[in-house]
Amino acid sequence: MDGHDHAGPAHEGDRRLANGRREAEVLAVLRSASVPLTPREVLDRIGGDLAYSTVVTILTRLYDKDVLTRAAHGRAFAYAPATDEQGFAARKMHRAMEEAQDREGVLTRFVGDLSSGDEALLRRLLGGDLDTGR
Incomplete structure (x- = not known):
């Protein structure tokens, strides 16, 4: 080895892959729902160790990519797939x-x-x- 730490970019790639998987998981939850869901409802259906703020970030990114639509639902937004x-x-x-x-x-x-x-x-x-x- 050359004494330099080469782990940085690999970790960033791993994080992008994990984010892609999380986006796919959130999208699958929304596609299986019959109504738009709030971030809390998405989190409840996913379970696991995701933080609420992570779910909000994923939903916001998917919305910004025009993958989701959203409408005001109380103090939050409710999200639904923009298309099949x-x-x-x-x-x-x-x-x-x-x-x-x-x-x-x-x-x-x-x-x-x-x-x-x-x-x-x-x-x-x-x-x-x-x-x-x-």
């Missing part, structure tokens, strides 16, 4: 396309990497069998 799982995945795909400088290249690579079943599905959808739910 398919809608969220579609939004991520749209954001990726908006950020791409070479949209044709991105789409070409995307379609080229599809399984044969997914490619057939995409061809069927593009051929007019598209139910957007709108």
